[in-house]
Amino acid sequence: MIAPRFKPNFASAFGLSSNLFVRCARIPSQNIIQMARSALDEMSDSGAFLRTASTFRNFILRDPSSQFPAESGRYHLYISYACPWASRCLAYLKIKGLDKAISFTSVKPRWERTKESDEHMGWVFPSSDTEEPGAVPDSLNGAKSIRELYELASTNYSGKFTVPVLWDKKLKTIVNNESSEIIRMFNTEFNHIAENAALDLYPPHLQTCIDETNEWIYDAINNGVYKCGFARKQGPYDEAVKKLFDALDKCEEILGKQRYMCGNTLSETDIRLFVTLIRFDEVYVVHFKCNQKQLHEYPNILNYTKDIYQVPGMSSTVHMEQIKRHYYGSHPTINPFGIIPHGPNIDYSSPHDRERFS
Numbered sequence: 574m575i576a577p578r579f580k581p582n583f584a585s586a587f588g589l590s591s592n593l594f595v596r597c598a599r600i601p602s603q604n605i606i607q608m609a610r611s612a613l614d615e616m617s618d619s620g621a622f623l624r625t626a627s628t629f630r631n632f633i634l635r636d637p638s639s640q641f642p643a644e645s646g647r648y649h650l651y652i653s654y655a656c657p658w659a660s661r662c663l664a665y666l667k668i669k670g671l672d673k674a675i676s677f678t679s680v681k682p683r684w685e686r687t688k689e690s691d692e693h694m695g696w697v698f699p700s701s702d703t704e705e706p707g708a709v710p711d712s713l714n715g716a717k718s719i720r721e722l723y724e725l726a727s728t729n730y731s732g733k734f735t736v737p738v739l740w741d742k743k744l745k746t747i748v749n750n751e752s753s754e755i756i757r758m759f760n761t762e763f764n765h766i767a768e769n770a771a772l773d774l775y776p777p778h779l780q781t782c783i784d785e786t787n788e789w790i791y792d793a794i795n796n797g798v799y800k801c802g803f804a805r806k807q808g809p810y811d812e813a814v815k816k817l818f819d820a821l822d823k824c825e826e827i828l829g830k831q832r833y834m835c836g837n838t839l840s841e842t843d844i845r846l847f848v849t850l851i852r853f854d855e856v857y858v859v860h861f862k863c864n865q866k867q868l869h870e871y872p873n874i875l876n877y878t879k880d881i882y883q884v885p886g887m888s889s890t891v892h893m894e895q896i897k898r899h900y901y902g903s904h905p906t907i908n909p910f911g912i913i914p915h916g917p918n919i920d921y922s923s924p925h926d927r928e929r930f931s
């Protein structure tokens with residue numbers, strides 16, 4: 574049996590079961606809510622994966638008098654190329670033409686010990702520019718890990734140390750660590766400095782479709798693959814797999830009638846769906862046991878994934894080697910020896926048939 578990734582000593586001191594403790598334990602005498610410290614610990618008693626909500630939820634606004642005004646050069650996006658949630662945000666930086674106004678850096682793909690003093694495993698920065706292609710040391714704050722950024726931003730933070738992190742260089746704090754909100758800010762609030770300001774991925778006439786579609790796609794697909802992969806009992810896994818493939822069948826049908834998920838215009842929903850689809854055959858099929866069908870067995874979804882990959886800027890957000898090294902190498906409860914499967918190496922830059930809808 575493999576030990577939990579992070580077990581602070583005071584869990585047992587307060588007589589809490591580790592399962593309860595890591596999910597969300599209230600310690601009455603001190604009124605502390607202790608949250609899960611890693612996705613691997615977010616487990617209900619029934620063995621189902623339960624994702625906890627992000628904590629930093631401030632908004633950058635175009636209004637210069639706001640606490641976090643949209644200014645060029647002020648914000649930094651910390652990502653991992655491996656992470657689908659962070660990759661959504663990076664995709665927005667690229668396709669909205671914001672990557673000169675908002676800087677970004679990536680951590681190393683494999684989780685490592687974040688401190689000598691405990692067992693937490695998480696995102697760390699390389700120690701030099703050459704250690705890891707695509708990752709660089711943290712020149713802004715000199716942090717060794719993403720965990721240190723959370724500790725700089727808050728002295729009593731007790732949640733997970735996740736990417737993405739949208740960092741304010743001026744106030745030296747985390748503005749927001751929730752990708753679904755970060756992409757909304759990038760879509761609208763920086764248009765006075767965005768190189769591709771005309772691209773609106775959340776236009777008023779599509780908002781109802783986008784919100785409704787995001788909801789079932791998040792539950793069944795984006796988060797659904799994690800529910801399959803992190804389930805610790807057969808029942809929750811069976812349920813998640815069924816939901817996942819029902820939802821993929823539904824996508825296949827929709828994409829047989831139109832180019833994108835909300836009509837013939839690229840929208841937020843497509844970027845959110847893409848980051849999961851691009852990882853599907855290479856990782857989720859094997860690592861998260863999502864193997865009822867592979868994506869390349871869905872012709873519309875496969876061609877749609879290629880179509881979005883070929884949107885200018887998108888391919889630079891996909892580092893498949895880092896994606897595979899992260900998943901297969903960072904979850905020892907699922908893949909104890911960290912072996913990385915070779916296939917299937919799909920070429921997403923090959924021709925697709927989606928122009929038939931335009």
Ligand SMILES: N[C@@H](CCC(=O)N[C@@H](CS)C(=O)NCC(=O)O)C(=O)O
Nearest residue numbers: 611612656657658735736750751752
């Ligand atoms: N709700 C967050 C989820 C972010 C998230 O779960 N990121 C993962 C990487 S894909 C992470 O950093 N996990 C660290 C951990 O579980 O310790 C968002 O969408 O921004």
